[in-house]
């Protein structure tokens with residue numbers, strides 16, 4: 001475990017609201033992007049001359065393009081309902097991490113340049129010029145928002161600070177102040193096809209390895225195909241699923257589910273990434289460009305359906321935005337929603353009784369489930385509102401005997417972010433990530449103490465990477481976080497194909513991922 | 525006396541103009557600005573009817589605020605509901621004959637006035653007592669609260685302590701419809717009350733009071749959750765597709 005250069009908070013039974021400590025996280029800011037990472041995304045390489053005017057112009061442009069921004073800049077009444085809802089405030093006590101105060105960083109500039117009251121009486125309404133200090137504050141605190149939308153649940157006007165963070169990042173990018181982590185990764189997607197920068201041959205190799213491992217483990221030939229033209233389903237999954245733990249166990253699970261369903265499926269080297277960091281930087285253009293790869297792959301591979309693997313923000317972009325960004329999908333099979341979540345797919349099979357699941361395979365675990373913020377508050381699964389909560393839980397219940405939910409105030413649409421979402425999953429923000437995870441881990445620790453929970457399942461690549469990294473800071477084990485489809489993978493009883501040997505091979509396979517954790521978790 | 529009356533005539537024409545024109549400008553601006561992406565806070569209704577129901581719960585019950593903070597909800601709801609009753613009660617000055625429901629509501633309007641002031645006091649107290657709310661409060665927040673409390677208190681004082689001639693007031697406002705100027709009673713409390721109300725009307729479109737129309741345009745609350753079924757695209761985004 002990495003040694004902390006900051007004080008790791010103590011877990012408490014219930015997350016207490018800290019008292020306001022101004023400046024507590026003022027030092028936190030991610031590495032800035034360089035010209036090499038800015039240019040491919042269409043952003044200037046460094047702070048442009050006359051940045052203030054250009055930033056104001058950009059703000060004006062966005063106010064005309066996004067109703068959310070326009071309305072949210074005006075509507076806040078400073079009621080304070082959101083002030084104790086952000087995990088970063090709860091974990092750090094820094095008042096600028098209260099959602100309304102984070103919004104105010106932009107609102108004070110908005111008022112100064114776009115409202116009569118701010119032009120006439122700046123002091124009175126808290127309007128301020130866009131100075132270098134304000135810009136520095138923006139860079140720091142708009143990179144302390146994981147765009148989890150928890151604040152928007154409780155705001156009487158639904159003000160979503162994520163919308164404001166995204167706009168702020170877009171404005172900063174447009175004047176040459178980008179964040180290295182996100183922008184470098186988006187560049188890799190354009191150049192190589194995925195966040196991790198894994199070239200096609202490496203993927204093919206990995207998948208062959210998985211096929212062997214699964215065969216050694218189960219004696220059944222389960223296929224993990226890639227770039228297979230004419231397959232029925234295109235699976236788009238976060239690239240972390242190819243290498244990172246516990247992500248890869250989820251990927252193994254998807255393959256087994258498809259095997260049992262008897263449908264042909266394929267991955268794509270061209271669209272070998274479900275993540276779309278274009279959303280984190282608020283850039284419609286980049287988000288659209290990243291999403292278009294999926295359309296291209298679907299056309300090229302002549303698939304009929306698109307299914308997404310376990311990833312939170314990717315599912316938001318897929319469910320809520322893909323039709324907008326890369327649709328219409330009229331060339332796909334109209335009998336299925338586009339896209340579908342792997343959980344929807346698996347759940348449907350379970351419902352039809354088509355999966356043979358042996359729950360006792362997961363008897364070594366007592367599980368709880370972490371609702372990932374983007375799945376919980378920005379998407380849906382199935383046909384009814386709230387399916388995004390019930391379907392993953394139904395899958396877990398079908399695959400294991402011991403399951404307990406965490407405190408009601410911390411699950412479903414009130415779930416706490418893992419602390420690493422929104423483009424913050426980088427080592428240069430480790431203090432923020434550790435402290436921001438506290439509210440979630442308080443609730444987890446509670447069920448560990450009271451219910452004997454041993455593992456927490458999740459369906460988000462970022463959550464999985466984040467917890468793997470931060471659990472040890474709190475004295476928990478990194479492998480206490482598991483993929484939902486890892487549970488499916490464990491429980492599923494595979495049907496042997498014609499060329500499979502009948503007697504099972506009981507040797508323990510070596511499933512260790514080929515890669516140790518990288519310097520930065522470029523998961524997604 | 526004529527000067528005072530004329531001043532108030534002008535003030536109310538001006539305030540009404542600013543309120544109506546300012547709000548119209550804002551509402552048109554909100555309505556014209558596209559929402560390029562589907563961003564309802566989920567779980568969200570999957571039908572238009574469901575959205576109307578969700579919105580009604582927000583407008584009438586302050587549902588999200590209820591989940592967010594019970595104290596703010598109690599005081600906030602008390603204030604707004606009180607304000608509604610008071611406004612209904614005051615309609616008697618502006619319509620002739622007075623509709624039956626408005627006659628019925630008259631006594632409740634008084635309770636409304638009290639609820640309004642109590643709610644405001646609670647909301648204001650939070651701005652001093654809760655360190656988080658104190659941090660986010662700016663001078664204008666205090667001023668608006670002060671304005672509303674002053675309006676409420678002057679109104680209640682006129683009801684309970686220093687009575688004014690309501691018939692003359694009614695004539696004054698009725699006269700405004702046809703630019704037929706009737707004298708306003710020169711009662712200091714009344715003049716203050718009316719002056720503050722005019723101020724409120726004037727600042728409405730330029731302040732956080734825009735939360736009232738804003739709520740109806742909030743995409744996280746007013747969008748239908750159906751992005752897979754129906755393609756949603758803004759005009760400016762569609763242009764990108766042609767290139």
Ligand code: SF4
Pocket residue numbers: 085086087088097098099102144145146147148149150151152160161162417
């Ligand atoms: S979106 Fe999430 S991280 Fe951002 S301010 Fe709101 S609660 Fe905090």
Ligand code: SF4
Pocket residue numbers: 075076077078079080081082083099100154155156157158159
């Ligand atoms: S809950 Fe909404 S209105 Fe209240 S302070 Fe927060 S952002 Fe403003």
